[in-house]
Amino acid sequence: MSKVAVFPGTFDPFTLGHLSLVERGLRLVDEIIVAIGVNTDKKTIFTTEQRLEMISGLFQDNPKVRVKTYTGLTVDFAKAESAGVILRGIRSVGDFEYEKSIANVNRGISGIETVILFTDAEYSYISSSIVRELWIHGKSIDEFVPKNLHINEYKK
Secondary structure, three states, rough: OOEEEEEEEEEOOOOOOHHHHHHOOOOOOEEEEEEOOOOOOOOOOOOOHHHHHHHHHOOOOOOEEEEEEEOOHHHHHHHHOOOOEEEEEOHHHHHHHHHHHHHHHHHHHHEEEEEEEEOOOHOOOHHHHHHHHHHHHHOOOOOOHHHHHHHHHHOO
């Protein structure tokens, strides 16, 4: 039986930190589903379809990574995908407190464990919101996103 993990997030945009977590997570599980959460209340710069297209293209040659969208609770999506683990990354103490609370609730209501990886130090300052802000204002984000994400093909 293969071990499947769900790596949930908005991924607006997908950063080098996210990529690092997927690559490191694959050392722990057989397959990772990058799960793009659809939240109509959250303001994003890329549509769900654009994020799905960008991230799917990034992993098109890796059969161990699937990219999907979902609505609702992450644990419900994980169960539907037969995933036994939720993969998360943390950059700071603030992230830790939030992730710990969510992990405890998720385990309590579903039995699904959360595996938390610390972000590589070289990416610890990168967040999607910072990258998004730079991109909106016409600054280069090449050093923060995977080269083959092809983010510049999308209009601002």
